[in-house]
Amino acid sequence: MKILVTVKRVIDYNVQVRVKSDGTGVEKDNVKMSMNPPDENAVEEALRIKESGKADEVVILSIGGEKSQETIRTALAMGADRGILVQVDHEIEPLAVSKIIAKIAEEEKPGIILMGKQAIDDDSNQTPQMTSALLEWPQATFASKIEINDQKALITREIDEGLEKIKVNMPFVASCDLRLNEPRYASLPNIMKAKKKPLDLKSIEDIGIDVKPRIEQIKVEEPPARQKGVMVSDIAELVQKLKHEAKVI
């Protein structure tokens, strides 16, 4: 059984993101980029399933610019077997991403597609759901535990009310929550080995999918700065302020 894992190159979570002064987007020049954090959980989980003997190959797929190769190499250094990069030099929307993943899945025929639950840059949280719909496969989103048994999987989902357990048949699409596992470090020897693992570059023409954006972005702005808090000395003062200043009670 093969596992396909999708990874996205995003602005590193430690970076304070800055809106460009002309409002056309956020500053990405020389900004530290890394793998979308929940995607790391997806890679880790795929590796654990493979290590338990229930899968025999982990394939990493990324869609993005040339530099997304680095992100794929990171996953290969963690232990994945090979990579595929579909090269696109501009932003593409979740529907187009889903179509590309579905197309690759038709070629690769994985038993499981593991994805991060959402990307920390645009926070769309749409791609796993649409991918499963396009493929007509079951979906298990926000997975915090995945148990594979035969051709089925028991999956624990993080939902608002608590935890939900569902059973899905293979092949399926799962999106991974940060609680799923703790991703491993890539060791130096493995980083070296990863440089020699196969990485297949595909152009968007190879895939033959229309990736034209459907949404027009008008302007990007910073949210208004949050006002400083004040310390109140007692409850009476708090009530006073809520009544007369905030006018909420």
Next chain:
Amino acid sequence: MSNERESMEYDVVIVGAGPAGLTTSIKLKQLNPQINICILEKGSEVGAHIISGNVFETKALDELIPNWKEKGAPIKTKVKKEKFLFLTKKGSFSWPTWLLPNVQKNHNNYIISLANLCRWLAQQAEELGVEVFPGFAASKILYSDSDEVIGVQTGDMGIDKEGNHKSGFEPGLNIFAKVTVFAEGCRGHLGKEVIKKYNLNNNKSPQQYGIGFKEIWEIPEEQHSEGLIMHSAGWPLDNSTYGGSFCYHAENNQVFIGYVIGLDYKNPYLSPYDEFQRFKTHPTIKKYLVNGKRIAYGARALIEGGLQSLPKMYMPGALLIGCDAGTLNMPKIKGSHTAMKSGILAAETIIDYLLNNKSLSAYEEKFNNSWLYNELYKARNVKPSFNWGLIPAIIFTGIDQILFRGNLPFTLKHIHADHERLVSKNQANKIEYPKYDGKLTFDKTSSVSLTGTNHEADQPVHLKLKDPALPLEYTLSEYDEPAQRYCPAGVYEIDDSNTDNKKFVINAQNCIHCKTCDIKEPSQNITWVTPEGSGGPNYANM
């Protein structure tokens, strides 16, 4: 334990992907493509821990990669105009440029981001086949039985606060090399170890340091003048404190503004961070920044000792280069071209050592015959003269640099190490700094948030106290614990919310790897060691 570790072997291992280390690797590959080289970099990527002014002199780069322009080096903004100002509390006057010593003339230089130059140098190195490993800190030196350096060990990953292995524990590995090059930058923690172990600073003056701050501002176009550089001395520092400012108008309406203060300052109440914040409110400076936006902040210790304090740069099996040794040219306020030159010389020495059986000690002769030595020799008397105070020092520097061009027949020495200079708080005047306005001046918390600094929270504290009781039992009463003020990132705090049970708090997660505490702590009680690899700041265009 060391027997269980995996190991790798290289001809040369270089610690630190800064200008010195990267240059060494490129020159080595140019001289002999067969040599296999690895560079370890503790930052999450190359450039993440690089911060510098920077007005760049291309001399060493011209030697290393003569066609750097064609190859797209990020060196674009030529210096067009320069000013040197003396600031008084309210006013300022310009020093005529014809009266500036040659070392402070910059018309052939460029305003650059050194972090971006390093990213570009790393690309050049990788294209030549150098293995660059960001995110891996060299935490220990490996010695042979005969006390020769034989490589370094990378830090363990995945150790919790108490020192236990976490689930993802990944032991560091031993990287063995025929030659190890220490290029960690100012006050590298391995460099510090070898200087002591091999007595490399025997008969040298104690090293002198400064702390440098830098902010990047995006300012309104009409206040911006691309290619203008300004330096200043005077206010807000008093005449007995060594320091000054820089303000460089770079491309894209950005201004690089910063301040450097000698760490030989005496008043324990002095806060370098607050001097810098206050400096920005001077009318001459404010007029550029007003209605602008601060987009980056950082700080780093730098070398000021010059030739008198420069340790021997070779030892059995290893070389110590760039500001890990201390090649910065203080009166020129430039260390990048000198660091790079020290790397070129290192590469030539290593080739002779590996292929022609020559000793690493040949480094000294190469160094002494280079323009680098000549430059540092001529610069040597400027910084020590500032011990006499600002005005006598300026007069002396005029005579030394303009009349004698650095060739006076004597060499002034540095007498004290920086940590010995603080006076007791009882002999010092308290300094009241103005409140931050959130427009021109900012608190440390909001500044640190701009550095993108992060450390894995559950790991041992990487700022080690030799005597954990000392801060509260001695340093607080004697010096009002100056760590609260010299740290540019607010790592050290005295928690006196419970007066019977005061606490010395170390917020190691905030550390931006500037090394000032390791230098200035009056009892040398704080030792900076490497945290887990890729921790620390994530500087973008510094």
